[in-house]
Amino acid sequence: MKLETKLDKMTGSDKLYPKARPLLLKRNSRILGTGSGVPDEVITNQDIIDEFGLLATDRAVQFSLGISERRRGPHTEKVSYYLTRAAKESLSRAGILPEKIDRIIYSRLFGEHLIPANSLEVIKRLGLKTGIPVMDISAACSGFMHALELGLACINTGDDYVLILGGDRSAISSQAAVSIDTRTIFLNGDGFAAALLGPSDENNFKASYFYTDSSIGDFATIPFGSALLNSSENLEDNMFNLDMPNGQNIHKSVLDSCRIISNRLFDASGLSIDDIDFFITSDQTAHVWRDQVKLLGLTEDQSVSCFHKYGNTVAAMAPLNLHEAIITDKLKRGMQVLMMAHGAGASGGGFIFTY
Amino acid sequence: MKLETKLDKMTGSDKLYPKARPLLLKRNSRILGTGSGVPDEVITNQDIIDEFGLLATDRAVQFSLGISERRRGPHTEKVSYYLTRAAKESLSRAGILPEKIDRIIYSRLFGEHLIPANSLEVIKRLGLKTGIPVMDISAACSGFMHALELGLACINTGDDYVLILGGDRSAISSQAAVSIDTRTIFLNGDGFAAALLGPSDENNFKASYFYTDSSIGDFATIPFGSALLNSSENLEDNMFNLDMPNGQNIHKSVLDSCRIISNRLFDASGLSIDDIDFFITSDQTAHVWRDQVKLLGLTEDQSVSCFHKYGNTVAAMAPLNLHEAIITDKLKRGMQVLMMAHGAGASGGGFIFTY
Numbered sequence: 001m002k003l004e005t006k007l008d009k010m011t012g013s014d015k016l017y018p019k020a021r022p023l024l025l026k027r028n029s030r031i032l033g034t035g036s037g038v039p040d041e042v043i044t045n046q047d048i049i050d051e052f053g054l055l056a057t058d059r060a061v062q063f064s065l066g067i068s069e070r071r072r073g074p075h076t077e078k079v080s081y082y083l084t085r086a087a088k089e090s091l092s093r094a095g096i097l098p099e100k101i102d103r104i105i106y107s108r109l110f111g112e113h114l115i116p117a118n119s120l121e122v123i124k125r126l127g128l129k130t131g132i133p134v135m136d137i138s139a140a141c142s143g144f145m146h147a148l149e150l151g152l153a154c155i156n157t158g159d160d161y162v163l164i165l166g167g168d169r170s171a172i173s174s175q176a177a178v179s180i181d182t183r184t185i186f187l188n189g190d191g192f193a194a195a196l197l198g199p200s201d202e203n204n205f206k207a208s209y210f211y212t213d214s215s216i217g218d219f220a221t222i223p224f225g226s227a228l229l230n231s232s233e234n235l236e237d238n239m240f241n242l243d244m245p246n247g248q249n250i251h252k253s254v255l256d257s258c259r260i261i262s263n264r265l266f267d268a269s270g271l272s273i274d275d276i277d278f279f280i281t282s283d284q285t286a287h288v289w290r291d292q293v294k295l296l297g298l299t300e301d302q303s304v305s306c307f308h309k310y311g312n313t314v315a316a317m318a319p320l321n322l323h324e325a326i327i328t329d330k331l332k333r334g335m336q337v338l339m340m341a342h343g344a345g346a347s348g349g350g351f352i353f354t355y
Numbered sequence: 356m357k358l359e360t361k362l363d364k365m366t367g368s369d370k371l372y373p374k375a376r377p378l379l380l381k382r383n384s385r386i387l388g389t390g391s392g393v394p395d396e397v398i399t400n401q402d403i404i405d406e407f408g409l410l411a412t413d414r415a416v417q418f419s420l421g422i423s424e425r426r427r428g429p430h431t432e433k434v435s436y437y438l439t440r441a442a443k444e445s446l447s448r449a450g451i452l453p454e455k456i457d458r459i460i461y462s463r464l465f466g467e468h469l470i471p472a473n474s475l476e477v478i479k480r481l482g483l484k485t486g487i488p489v490m491d492i493s494a495a496c497s498g499f500m501h502a503l504e505l506g507l508a509c510i511n512t513g514d515d516y517v518l519i520l521g522g523d524r525s526a527i528s529s530q531a532a533v534s535i536d537t538r539t540i541f542l543n544g545d546g547f548a549a550a551l552l553g554p555s556d557e558n559n560f561k562a563s564y565f566y567t568d569s570s571i572g573d574f575a576t577i578p579f580g581s582a583l584l585n586s587s588e589n590l591e592d593n594m595f596n597l598d599m600p601n602g603q604n605i606h607k608s609v610l611d612s613c614r615i616i617s618n619r620l621f622d623a624s625g626l627s628i629d630d631i632d633f634f635i636t637s638d639q640t641a642h643v644w645r646d647q648v649k650l651l652g653l654t655e656d657q658s659v660s661c662f663h664k665y666g667n668t669v670a671a672m673a674p675l676n677l678h679e680a681i682i683t684d685k686l687k688r689g690m691q692v693l694m695m696a697h698g699a700g701a702s703g704g705g706f707i708f709t710y
Contacts (some may be wrong), residue, residue, distance in 0.1 A: 015486040018457070024513045026381050102373070103565075114464060115495045116701040120569040131370040133565035133704060135501045138491040140470045146490045153508035158379045210458075210488035214475040346471040349488060 013215045017260055020268035023208050029155045029162075030200035031355065032096060034323040035089025037082035037192030038310060039073030043171065048186060051174050061186050066286020070189025070311035072171035079112040079192075080121030083165050086194035087122060090163070093326075094196045098126040101196075102159040104134040105150055107143030107315040109168035111136055119165065140343030141282050142210075143315035144193070145350050149208050151197045160199055167192035167316025187285075191313025193320045202354070207268035209261055210349030213253075251288050257348040258292045261340045265352050271336070276352070278331050279303040282317040282341035296338075304330060317341065331355055367604065368570045372615055375623035378563050384510045384517075385555035386710065387451060389678040390444030392437035392547030393665060394428030398526065403541060406529050416541050421641020425544025425666035427526035434467040434547075435476030438520050441549035442477060445518070448681075449551045453481040456551075457514040459489040460505055462498030462670040464523035466491055474520065495698030496637050497565075498670035499548070500705050504563050506552045515554055522547035522671025542640075546668025548675045557709070562623035564616055565704030568608075606643050612703040613647045616695045620707045626691070631707070633686045634658040637672040637696035651693075659685060672696065686710055 045058040045068065062068055073082065083106065091098055104119040111118040119134035139146045144166035151162040170188035258281065266272055279298050283289035289305040304325045306317075313320060318341040325331035333355055340350025400413040400423065417423055428437065438461065446453055459474040466473040474489035494501045499521035506517040525543040613636065621627055634653050638644035644660040659680045661672075668675060673696040680686035688710055695705025 013486075014484075016484050017486055018488070021513050024382065024511070027379065109469060111493075114493065116698060117494045117567065120567055120701060123567065123569040128569075129369075129371050131368075131372055131566045131568045133373070133501070133702070134494070134567050135498070135702075136493040138466075138469065138493070139472045139489070143490070146488070150505055150508070153505065153512045156379070157508045157511055158376050211486045212472065212475055212478065212489050213486045214478040214483075343471060346475060347488070347490075 013213050015213050015215050017211045017264070020207065020209050020264040022268060023152075023205060025152065025156050025203070025205065027156050027158075028200045028203050028205065029152050029197045030202070030204050031353070032196045032198040033090040033092070033094030034196075034319065034326055035086040035091075035093065035194040036320055036323050037084070037086030037089075037167070037194065038313075038320070039071040039077070039082065039190050041072055041074070042069050043072045043189075044069045045186060052185065054182060054185070056182070065186055066308055067186055067311050068308050070171055070309070072173060072190050073169070075173070078121065079108075079118060079168065080125060082167075082190070082192040083119070083122050083194070084125040086167075086192045087126060087163055087165060090194035090196045094198065096161060096196060096198065098128055099130070100161045101128070101132060101163050102161050103132055103154055104163045104165060105147040106134070106136050107147040107164075107166040108136050108138055109170060109314045111168065122165070139347050141284065141312070141314050141317060142341040142343040142347045142349055144319050145339075145341045146210065148195065148197070148351070149210065149349065152205055152208070155197060155199060162197045164195045164197060164319075165192070166319055167313050170312065170314050187312045189311035189313050191310050191316035191320055193316040193323060195319055195322070204354045206271060206352040206354070207265045208349070208351050209264040209268060211260070212347040214346070250284060251291075254282075254284060254288045254342045255291055255295055257342040258295055258340065261348055261350050262296060262338065265338065265350065269352050271352055273297060275336055276338045277302070277335035278325065278337045278355070280318055280322045280325065280337060280339040283307040283321065284312050284317070284342070301330070304328070315341075367608075368568050370568050370570050372566045372619070375562065375564050375619040377623060378507075378560060380507065380511050380558070380560065382511050383555045383558050383560065384507050384552045385557070385559050386708070387551045387553040388445040388447070388449030389551075389674065389681055390441040390446075390448065390549040391675055391678050392439070392441030392444075392522070392549065393668075393675070394426040394432070394437065394545050396427055396429070397424050398427045398544075399424045400541060407540065409537060409540070411537070420541055421663055422541055422666050423663050425526055425664070426546065427528060428524070428545050430528070433476065434473060434524065435480060437522075437545070437547040438474070438477050438549070439480040441522075441547045442481060442518055442520060445549035445551045449553065451516060451551060451553065453483055454485070455516045456483070456487060456518050457516050458487055458509055459518045459520060460502040461489070461491050462502040462519075462521035463491050463493055464525060464669050466523065477520070494702050496639065496667070496669050496672060497696040497698040497702045497704055499674050500694075500696045501565065503550065503552070503706070504565065504704065507560055507563070510552060510554060517552045519550045519552060519674075520547070521674055522668050525667065525669050542667045544666035544668050546665050546671035546675055548671040548678060550674055550677070559709045561626060561707040561709075562620045563704070563706050564619040564623060566615065567702040569701070605639060606646070609637075609639060609643045609697045610646055610650055612697040613650055613695065616703055616705050617651060617693065620693065620705065624707050626707060628652060630691055631693045632657065632690035633680065633692045633710070635673055635677045635680065635692060635694040638662040638676065639667050639672070639697070656685070659683070670696075
């Protein structure tokens with residue numbers, strides 16, 4: 001069964017999407033272990049209402065977004081602390097010693113700093129003696145998928161073990177210098193995730209597909225960057241602020257993205273939705289998770305969403321859902337997985353793989 | 356001839372460096388064209404002395420750093436404008452239409468913004484109709500090398516043409532909210548570069564090598580990132596400021612990095628310095644460029660440095676030197692190239708390839 005293809009386009013977009021192409025892997029990979037690095041500190045909707053003095057109720061927030069709570073670590077704790085926590089869990093679940101890692105690719109939002117690459121601190125915290133190559137990458141909420149794709153490519157060119165990290169601080173706090181946007185203040189949480197890729201004799205990754213859509217790049221933006229040089233006003237007010245002028249557009253674009261990525265992955269792999277056992281995606285709200293599951297004709301127990309407890313954790317959403325599915329034993333070895341993530345429609349991509 | 360190996364370590368480092376490993380490429384790549392996107396606006400040392408009211412002379416700055424001028428574009432012009440200029444030149448020199456590009460990897464410092472990925476704007480400016488995948492990566496001054504390595508890996512897994520972009524705004528301006536550090540204020544310039552990778556029937560890339568060194572990660576830092584959440588004081592003063600407490604350490608670490616990368620690349624390729632026709636590197640100062648050339652036993656006309664006219668352009672340094680060597684006809688097709696870049700010793704890497 002193929003999904004409806006007439007909407008092979010984003011709502012509001014004038015772009016064509018790249019064709020699916022075969023994934024030419026000579027050396028195959030496998031996800032050996034996953035890990036979570038969410039902070040222990042739980043922030044409820046009521047906590048946010050109180051902290052910012054908002055006119056809102058927990059009940060209304062739960063109803064409109066489907067979120068009950070999110071995590072927010074103290075600012076004195078570094079990004080690398082949480083990344084290392086996620087990394088250690090993925091290594092321990094894989095049964096692989098940290099010394100085996102050949103490379104770390106971290107998909108960040110802000111990161112702890114711009115220079116040097118953030119995983120240098122992870123190397124220190126893991127106690128590695130060898131200075132393996134690391135880099136930061138960034139592609140909004142779909143960043144972890146891009147990092148996974150690069151990990152597959154690096155194993156294909158000779159690496160054995162590649163540690164993929166993702167996520168960042170994105171919970172809004174009154175301590176940070178941000179203006180308050182009541183449409184987005186409840187959405188985000190701090191979250192960090194890891195996946196360890198290793199070599200495999202089997203062709204687990206059947207297809208990969210990635211696109212971007214510049215015509216809807218303004219659906220969600222964070223100005224933090226050289227844009228700030230234009231105006232010192234921006235510095236304090238909006239630098240960390242996610243600007244998402246129209247939530248309904250994002251909802252639609254995520255569903256469009258889900259449809260396009262799925263169809264392209266089916267084209268590239270020769271598989272169909274009937275071959276898929278489990279579905280992992282980015283869940284920007286509880287509603288957009290449910291609507292993706294419905295769109296694919298799957299049941300909710302064939303997928304998992306942590307949005308209600310973690311919120312939008314940017315690049316960590318999809319891998320935290322993957323980790324949750326694995327530790328709750330819903331996703332088992334041998335299952336065929338459709339995994340993807342959506343960057344507000346402006347970027348997206350994913351895989352079909354055998355877990 | 357192999358270089359002295361007893362110093363197979365960074366000054367001040369306690370790290371081992373990864374062994375060289377073979378680059379397993381089934382589909383080979385070639386650098387088809389390069390491009391430069393430096394702003395037209397030239398800022399002399401005297402301009403900076405006047406702008407910031409410094410007690411310095413042009414002559415003293417030229418003597419200590421080897422820089423005469425750098426470029427600095429107006430803040431109203433976007434990062435993507437300069438990236439697109441570099442991209443167009445690389446495409447035109449390669450004789451490849453923009454529509455052929457399968458992917459863009461941009462190695463940034465700040466970028467224009469955090470979300471979405473910065474090359475979405477490049478797609479728009481190039482007038483592309485297809486939403487090809489793009490991402491930002493970051494690994495300080497060695498970022499372009501990492502991006503090139505990923506480009507090779509992506510062509511190996513099925514892409515045909517990958518556009519590699521790098522560089523950023525890094526010239527310091529009194530308009531931006533920064534504190535003044537007279538040790539670094541003359542060093543940086545705005546610079547942007549491009550290289551178009553395409554498929555090749557020949558095995559041009561003989562070896563690649565990458566490392567990081569977390570034990571000297573504090574040689575050069577930019578706090579811009581979540582670190583800012585700790586303190587609103589930091590916001591205005593230091594966010595864009597490169598903190599480089601000890602320039603002499605960086606000088607040493609770049610030379611160490613040059614020695615280690617070269618030796619590892621010779622190990623992996625079975626080649627020696629006698630096989631190398633041309634040398635491209637990151638030139639954080641004019642002195643550190645000369646000392647790298649000397650270390651390798653090469654002559655200055657076997658390499659090129661734009662430091663005197665562009666300054667430190669972060670990820671763009673090495674590719675701007677590559678471009679300069681090509682357009683001045685010093686680097687010719689068929690020559691064997693040793694190319695590398697150093698991120699203040701904390702990250703580094705490069706290649707041996709036939710141009």
